[in-house]
Amino acid sequence: MKVGTLILSLIVGMLFQHEAVAQKAVKKVVGKPNIIFVLVDDMGWGDLECNWNQQKLNGKQVRRENELKTPALSTMAKEGVQLRRHYTAAPVCAPARASLMLGVHQGHSRNVRNNRFDRPIEDSHTLGSMLRGAGYDTAAIGKWGIGGGGESKVPMTAGPHQRGFDYFYGILDHLAGHFHYPSECRNVYEYDGKEWKNIKNDVPKTAYSTDLFGARAKQWIIDQQKSARSTKKPFFLYLALPAPHASLAVPAVPYPKGLGLKGGLQWVKKDGVYSANTAFDKDAEKNKDKWIYPEHKKFDKEVARRHATMIRRVDDYVADLVKLLKDLKIDNNTLIVFTSDNGPHDEPGSDPGHNHGAQDPRFFKSYGMMDGIKRDCWDGGIRVPTLVRWPARIPKGQISMELGQFHDWMATLADVAGVPVPARSDGVSLLPILTGKGKPTEGTVYVEYNGPGQTPGYDDFLENHKKRARGQQQVVYVDGLKGIRRQVTNADQNFMIFDTLKDPQESENLASKYPELQEKMKAKALRGRRACKEAGTVFDKAAVPSVELPNAAQKGLKWVAYKGQFQWVPDFRKMKNAPHAQGRVDGVLFTGIPTENNTGVELSGYVKVPSDGEYTFYLTTDKGEGTKAFVRLHDMELIDADKNYVPGTTVDSTLGGYSLPVNLKAGWHPIRISYICKAANSPALKLEWSKANQPKQEIPAEAYMHTE
16 A cells, blocks of 8 residues: 555444434425526626615715616615625626636636636536536526637537526627627527527517516516426526626617516517517617616716616616516515626727717716726725625615625525535635624635726826726735735735725725735735636746644644535535544555445645645545545645546646646645545545656655644
């Protein structure tokens, strides 16, 4: 037996008692909520009316001359919770959507970072696949943009149907989202669970995207509820509306009277074609792209009237959607999340047929009391309007100033659905914040983005923010304070440090007041990300610093074991049930005593890297059908042997070829190995490494230490 092979053989009497399985990845439980996630495009934090109420909570009170009313969203806020310090993953749409769907921050998105539009997200767990695994019917309607094709010039290998969704209706490529009359863009698709159809020619030229996708979503919910009478399955709807993205196209007719099941937007058929009822209105053709809400006509700028109308159309739809849930008697146990992919834009868009110029974010102070817009990592570019409503669980009228970010939604929705959080997820559950019960776990807020242009020189922006080039930007939170650096040229460049709770405009740089935070921020930024090989950043080759080994450290690794039937490798730190057994394992341990199937084991401790350099790690498991594993070094994802893993094979830390070797400083590095054992006999793990230009070898037993 080779030294360093991690072979798990846990005594049957210690691990298993004759009791019911405590944790199941899929179980039919009455009361699982329906989930609707509404993502709009380029709506700024300040475009949400309720964020301007109780300004004393915002850290800075400012005055805006022009008010944008969003009454339905204000009602939603009163009936749920406002998350006023919720962050997108990136200040532009494609990477934000990739991180949201995958449950990871941008330091772990393997193929979609910066401006890599239409690149296909990797084949990993998504919100759709996780909730489908939890017993949900799943649908994605609206804009996708992370599947391949389009600007990426590569095949579509990550369509919604390939990432966990049973049904799709909408637009697949990024630029199609610039057309608010979808029949005029390149393609509109429908996937019914069996086949794909390009339905562009069946979309009326008068169909406005918010109405088209909104009506289709209502009808899907109605149809799902009919089928749920027999299947008893809850649903997850991801509704990605293109408004109020640039091009500023508006509807042709007013929002239909009445709401819900019998009113508002309806999915109707005329002359053999299905669409929103507004597309068939008698005035739709002559008034296409002309209708402005009466209350918005007072604004002296055409672009402001249009921007406000696009948002108000979304607002009306939210009221319509909530009324539908009430009519179907499912409102009480339906969770709705409403948010935006990034801060407000100042772009004219690329729809030649409906190009009305760029909106001016200053008019409504769409960035709120902050500086920055889309593509900026100042808070105005990355803090997004966010509301959550769930009458059965969320108390009314809450305002939270707790930190949160897009990758937290995977952990949150896993919590809501009663399934384990996938080990790959970077997030923590926001449920304690939403429900006001329990203590929220401190999460990670991390952003990296390399963007063109400069921060606008708006009069109300700080002088040292105006017209400053963006370049490589990076944000990390440590001890509740935000570290941000722009135009980064090397990983040792200092962060500016701000208390965004009290200073949302980021006016007072606290770096000199908290000098000890510099090294903590630099270390955290390096210890929690991996290189995206093709995107490339100045951080990719930087050496990850080691840590001091605690004085109480002992030889070997600590293990904890859980009973369950796991569809994916869980993050065992977030398990609801207590571990079934625990102990210590040396680098080599084999007792010859077989273990039962379906064991979840987490090994944790430290591994000693002998010398500075670039390392590749390799993991091999037993051959038991269903065996899986996931490894983290510090907070970075190191090895993914989870989804699509073939038991008994060797996988390495290039993460399927997406990443580079890990540059490590000599010394101790925290390691966590999550392992699902499905072998009836001889469960085993083997962990190896190789330094650049050297053969791989098993990690020796003496390289491992742990603390209790």
